[in-house]
Amino acid sequence: MAEVFTVGLIGCGVVGQGVARLIASEAEEIARKTGVKLELARVADKDPSQPRKAGVPDDRVTTDAAELIADPSLQAIVELVGGTGIAREFVLQAFKAGKDVVTANKALLAKHGREIYKTARDNGRCIAFEASCGGGIPLILPLRTGLVANRVTALYGILNGTCNYILSEMDQKGKSYAVALKEAQEAGYAELDPTLDVSGGDTAHKLAVLASLAFGADVDLAKLHVEGIDQLDAADLAAGRELGYVCKLLGIAQNGEDGLSLRVHPSFVHDRHPLAGTSGSFNAISVYGNWVGHTLYYGRGAGSKPTASAVVADLVDITRLHTADPDHRVPHLAFQPDALAATPILPMDEVVTAYYLRLRVADQTGVLSRITTILAEHDISIDAVLQRESAHGEGQTDLIILTHDTREGRMNQAIATMQALPTVLAPIVRIRKEELN
Amino acid sequence: MAEVFTVGLIGCGVVGQGVARLIASEAEEIARKTGVKLELARVADKDPSQPRKAGVPDDRVTTDAAELIADPSLQAIVELVGGTGIAREFVLQAFKAGKDVVTANKALLAKHGREIYKTARDNGRCIAFEASCGGGIPLILPLRTGLVANRVTALYGILNGTCNYILSEMDQKGKSYAVALKEAQEAGYAELDPTLDVSGGDTAHKLAVLASLAFGADVDLAKLHVEGIDQLDAADLAAGRELGYVCKLLGIAQNGEDGLSLRVHPSFVHDRHPLAGTSGSFNAISVYGNWVGHTLYYGRGAGSKPTASAVVADLVDITRLHTADPDHRVPHLAFQPDALAATPILPMDEVVTAYYLRLRVADQTGVLSRITTILAEHDISIDAVLQRESAHGEGQTDLIILTHDTREGRMNQAIATMQALPTVLAPIVRIRKEELN
Incomplete structure (x- = not known):
């Protein structure tokens, strides 16, 4: 006879409906696996038709979320309201009412993570957020447990399906950004207002959450360097392809001796790297550990059913915590609360990466020599040069020009010098290139 | 102040030495994450120089493993002896002595899993084996927990680095099997006696372990269909490439209405599928769930450091179980003991898959028509035909010829009929092709 674990759901949009359907159809099978039966006891949504x-x-339906938070018969709350306003209130109140919380809300965690983790801790509660990054991919899970023996040295994530879909269309079919975006909107892969996705903002939220976990550090979202995909030219994606590279919007976290490098921007990766093969709306994340080496996790980064899969996995995880000694629970950020480190985050000028440059130049003698001299004067070493007719x-x-690794500050100076040449x-187009192993 | 968890290690070869080094250098950092400090209190090996x-x-070193098993101060035993003889004794005795066990021994689990799981259960102990499949990739973990909301519909694994290295060399550099094997042996990627790897036997062990977990079923190793890579011709790999497919040795488990299909054999996968991009000694596994869809896990499938990463993750997991209510522990095979299903395993004749066929035929009128007629008579539908000069x-x-999905039994009959033609x-060369999504 399986024990029953009662859940309240706040916010029953597309993902919430997926959670409700999943629990309705799989609760018996999950009980067969875990010995605990999930019951979706109450659901709150402004719109009861949802x-x-x-x-x-x-x-089981109410329009008043406060009823669920006050209901002593509920053991956990799933927050799927979204946004960083009322959702924050619900989560904090749920902790104070003695409830554990599952959320898919990366913006909330990225912006108010410190307050949320602390309130959970102060009330002896748990916050679980597998669904916040990489949709259905169990991705928080290895960072929390499977790679626990490792120091994460670097993490590279394709974390936004909208951007990856658009880039795949530009790369594989030569479409312009504007055309690819429009088609993505028509196909339902992009919002009517796509700003949060294409600006890199959504990826930045997810990167902040993942970096917090990977490095046991409180990450200040404002310190991330963020660029989107809206300035990319399909011609550069094609030129990169010729050279053996594929352009992806990456969330990058590197743990170097001087501090963390945290950034979101389009980046070329070698076409043999498995990130390069992550096409369309799929997500993938490469995590490098000092013992395990390179590992990668791939799957659907969004959608009702995959996201519901992650939410329910978190609920099951919480049922296990309910009988455990709190000292041995997996702590927030995968580190003990008194062991969080204050790791400095590198300013962008000090970040080391490689570059793809495209310069439209006068077709005359000495131009290439002048440019390579400028790069040499800035100690920037060249990997490959390709000269082609301009359109x-x-x-x-x-x-x-492909360069080897150099400091961004040095590259900025070299670009300024080259840009000033009359030829x-x-x-100058500049796209970063990651030297992944 | 971190609590100490004392571990005994039996077998200190390459992987065991990795575990000892990892604990020595990372125990403090792991305690920072988990609140528990691992201590490698005793090590047994026949050869104390190891x-x-x-x-x-x-x-801390002894040559007598029995001392560790009898030592009441040890809380868990790591078995890295290998093989299915004395290792089985050690594991069973450790349970009876009240110790949890971590092992990397897939052969032991594939052959004696039923006895080992039962003895663990009868003694209220735990067996953890993340390191047994896919080396350092956290792979058992999602099957146990992250995908718990899903029914696994299919699983496709590149689970043997030796075979994948050889196939990558044949595919990417056109080497023959014999040359690629010899070079792999010289580079240390293949054993002097490579039989267990190239025959598919090692992959079969891992598939049996993974299928047990994914489907909550006791898998009888003898019922798996197993073919190796030693009969492959580089010419077929090249022809497959031309058609957009890459050849991999796959461990395949599919959960169909009629039963499980469990098999190990070389198989073509579409070159856009992320399994196709898994080159060299890397491993990867695709897991399809009914809610999450396609997920994939990638990383180093062997080696001292990655395998040690997985062993230590298991030890940390066990420290958590030590304070949990046993009813809520993650059970063996990820299912409650009374809920294991007896799912029938399909005979190979009833397995449905697609095929690549290569026929050396007389270059005369009517041959192609005769062969396509035979396929049609067996209800086998053709996807593509390529005719080329024979060497x-x-x-x-x-x-x-590439076919669409058909039953293996039907294909066997068609091949027999075609083979009997004087032309x-x-x-006839036959390689299966998986229609992955």
């Missing part, structure tokens, strides 16, 4: 779509009986008329040519005829 | 290599102090002289030609001049 839970009805997922078959939740009317007598922009006679007397011009496109110079494509450089257009703004 | 633990010395990893810096284990002599006063085997004039008057002969190579016919390469078919050599044994």
